[in-house]
Structure formats: C-alpha cells, structure tokens
Amino acid sequence: xxxxxxxIPAGHCENGVISSLLKYxxxxxxxxxxxxxxxxxxxxxxxxxxxxxxxxxxxxxxPGMIFTKAAKRLGIKMKKQTFRKQPKRAMDExxxxxxxxxxxxxxxxxxxxxxxxxxxRFHFNAHNLTVYGKEDNSYFISDPVMEYAxxxxxxxxxxxxxAKGPLSPNGKMYYPISIPEEIDLKPAIIKGIxxxxxxxxxxxxxxxxxxxxxxxxxxxxxxxxxxGPKRAASYLAQLVRMLExxxxxxxxxxxxxxxxxxxxxxxxxxxxxxxxSKEMTKIGDKWRTxxxxxxxxxxxxxxxxxGYNTIANLMLEIADDEENFFIKLKKLIK
Amino acid sequence: MExxxxxxxxxxxEGISREVQYAVDKDGKYIKVLSKGWEPKNxxxxxxxxxxxxxxxxxxxxxxxxxxxxxxxxxxKNQMNATLLADYIELPKWKVKRHLxxxxxxxxxxxxxxxxAKVFSISIDELLNFKPE
Numbered sequence: 001x002x003x004x005x006x007x008i009p010a011g012h013c014e015n016g017v018i019s020s021l022l023k024y025x026x027x028x029x030x031x032x033x034x035x036x037x038x039x040x041x042x043x044x045x046x047x048x049x050x051x052x053x054x055x056x057x058x059x060x061x062x063p064g065m066i067f068t069k070a071a072k073r074l075g076i077k078m079k080k081q082t083f084r085k086q087p088k089r090a091m092d093e094x095x096x097x098x099x100x101x102x103x104x105x106x107x108x109x110x111x112x113x114x115x116x117x118x119x120x121r122f123h124f125n126a127h128n129l130t131v132y133g134k135e136d137n138s139y140f141i142s143d144p145v146m147e148y149a150x151x152x153x154x155x156x157x158x159x160x161x162x163a164k165g166p167l168s169p170n171g172k173m174y175y176p177i178s179i180p181e182e183i184d185l186k187p188a189i190i191k192g193i194x195x196x197x198x199x200x201x202x203x204x205x206x207x208x209x210x211x212x213x214x215x216x217x218x219x220x221x222x223x224x225x226x227x228g229p230k231r232a233a234s235y236l237a238q239l240v241r242m243l244e245x246x247x248x249x250x251x252x253x254x255x256x257x258x259x260x261x262x263x264x265x266x267x268x269x270x271x272x273x274x275x276x277s278k279e280m281t282k283i284g285d286k287w288r289t290x291x292x293x294x295x296x297x298x299x300x301x302x303x304x305x306x307g308y309n310t311i312a313n314l315m316l317e318i319a320d321d322e323e324n325f326f327i328k329l330k331k332l333i334k
Numbered sequence: 335m336e337x338x339x340x341x342x343x344x345x346x347x348e349g350i351s352r353e354v355q356y357a358v359d360k361d362g363k364y365i366k367v368l369s370k371g372w373e374p375k376n377x378x379x380x381x382x383x384x385x386x387x388x389x390x391x392x393x394x395x396x397x398x399x400x401x402x403x404x405x406x407x408x409x410x411k412n413q414m415n416a417t418l419l420a421d422y423i424e425l426p427k428w429k430v431k432r433h434l435x436x437x438x439x440x441x442x443x444x445x446x447x448x449x450x451a452k453v454f455s456i457s458i459d460e461l462l463n464f465k466p467e
Contacts, residue, residue, distance in 0.1 A: 009353075009368070011366070052385070111412075122382075237377075240374065244372065244374070245379070250355045288335065
C-alpha cells in the first residue's frame, strides 16, 4: 500500500515533514512559514552537550520544538507517541496508522539510514522523515533532505527509530489528527516572530541568542592556543557542519527565515517585512562568508591564529547585525 | 544569496542526491534551488572523517600491542565511544570497558558476542578474527 503523497525536498527535515504532512491533508503552508511560526531561528552554544566530543553550537532550538509550537499556533492537533524500549509495538502502531491511510512523521537517527551516503551518516538522532506506505518488508520513505523519495526495510527503519545516544528518538511518531477549516496566519506569525526576537535578544544566559554568538566568538579566538591546531580545526569544522550540513537551507537557517519574511510581507500586506528579508539575506551571506573563511582556516589544520581572529571578529559583526535586525523586527509586530 | 551563486561543487552526495538551498531569483524572490554541494563543506567533512580514521588507527595500534580487543576497532569505526556503545549493547559502561580489553573480550559468551556483532553489523567470525593491518 502506497499513499498518494508528494515528496517535497526541503531545506530542513522537521519543517519539511510537517509541511508535507499538512499538504497531504489539504493545507498548503511552506516550509519557511512553518519554520517562522514555529520560531525555528535560534542560536545556542552548549559546551555541556558534546557531539563527537566537541561542544555543540546550534542554529535552531531543541528538536521537536519548532513542530510543537507551529502546530499549537495554527490550532492543529497532532497525535504524538513514543515507545520506550518497545520497538515491536512502535512498528505495529506505525503499520496501523498507515492502514488508516495516514502518512506518519518519524523521528530517526541518521546513522542507520542506508540511503544516505556513508559520509553523511553520523550519530545524530534528531532527524525527521515521513513514512507513507508499506509493501511486503519495505517502507516508502519521504526524507525531506533527499532529492527523491526512497525506501527502508523493516529492520532498517526499526534501527533508525531506536537509535541510541543523545536525543534518542525512542520510536517517536506523529501525525495530524485535526486541522481547522480556516486558519488566520497573522496571530500565529506574530507569536512566532515575537518569541524568536525574545530568544535572540533577552535570554539572561550568555550562551543563547546574540549573546551566545559573542560568547562563542571569544572561545573561537582562544581555540588554537587552548586546544592546539589539530583539535581547534576539528572544533571549527564541526561548527561549519552545524551551519551548512544536513538541512539548514544554507547559512544555519538564516536564508529560510528571509524566505519566511517575504511570505509575511504578503500576508500582512506590509512591505517593511520585505526590507527586513533583504537584511536577513545579508546576514545569511555573512554566515556563508564565515563558513568559507572557517573552512580555509581549518584546511591543513594550520595553527595561524590570524585565521581564528578574523572569523571571531566576523562573528561579532554578525551578532551586532542580528541584534539590530531583531530590534527592528520586534518593533514591526507591536 | 542569489540563485546563480548557489554553489554546485560535487560533494558527498554525488550521484545520490542534491540538497535544497534557499536563494533569491532575479526579482529578489526566494526560491528553493537544488545544489550539488559546496567546497567549504567538503573541506570540513573531510576533516571530520580524518578524526574518525585517526581514532580507528589509534585503536588498531592498541590492539597490535595487546592493549585492546577487536571491539575497540569496531567501536571507533562506528563512530562510537564507550558510553554510546554501552547504550546499544544495553550493558553498563564499566562492563563494556572490560570488553575493550583482550582479557575481558576472551570471557565473552556466545550471546554477548552476537550482540556486539549485531550492533556493528558484522558476523561473529569477523569480530573474533579481526586483525589490524
């Protein structure tokens, strides 16, 4: 059985899955719109969370949050289930829902997804994909970060749903059960923007928002001296991967947010959002420059502190830009 | 970023997939553009793989000098540390750490060997007979 489900490649997995699940049920909202309403834009530096032994910098809030917030703000009811240590039940339940002709969103680990190239596969558990059918032993999979729809065997899917380690999915699955007939986007957009602006500007912990970018800038400057050239390069490489790799739409989601603002300009009939979209594009371009310079700096693992200083300076500049941007954006929604 | 500036450098998804990149078209409107990849990403991915390879090499050296068991090789190859491996094997970490040593490895029963082999997606023979190059 294979549902009539459109595979739509997206910049980011979580928004991509929700956007295409809603589309299946007749609600057309872009990935960017879901991302903006769900307050997907963020910055966090979390030295206490380590990925591959390296402190985590994230350009988005914790997995699942964008989706929960977007659904709530749009009045959409989702059914969410997890199955701690019950892989068989998790697979049975998935089959049951598929039989009701409902595509299902799944949280999965990346390491076990056989359709990814080996170099993509590392232990990251906050990935999302849609299952939209089953035939014999194999499941039809729409993974938004893949260009084409694909399949997984029962065993592969089970493994991916029960990947271990930080943020383990525990078989999490979700699907919409009620969607309002009419949706007023404006209040949802305003809530989404307000929260992002607050997060970026006012969290009183120096690790989050623009303060977090400044904090990390300070650390980056010290990396070559503190860690040695080899380890410093590994740290910097991971930062660039968080910005550009596996579904950010480029520049750590900054371009998706700029796309969101263009849609907002249309909904609100207010051209000022278009102006801010242009500003966000410039911020995204600066992050791209950051990635490019960082890659040059870590290539060959040179110990040249100038490279690190240059990118640390650029981070400070970006932090200022993002601060000014959200101050302006916040004024618009008042 | 403008549409025609979206990089198309072949990368790790070559021949398998292209990724969505958000960019503006000539009217300044955002669209999704498929990109083959970007050179800076190739550089940082390569670095990440160097790190993995290095931990495999380190494990192999330890195995050669009799300080570690084959489990350490496959743990490194699967990008795991003892904590993550213990999670997969569903044993306390201190036990897994014992199995990383030749002495503890020899004491593994058939069932435990099978568990390790399964997690590493290899056969028991491959695990038992592993020799570093």
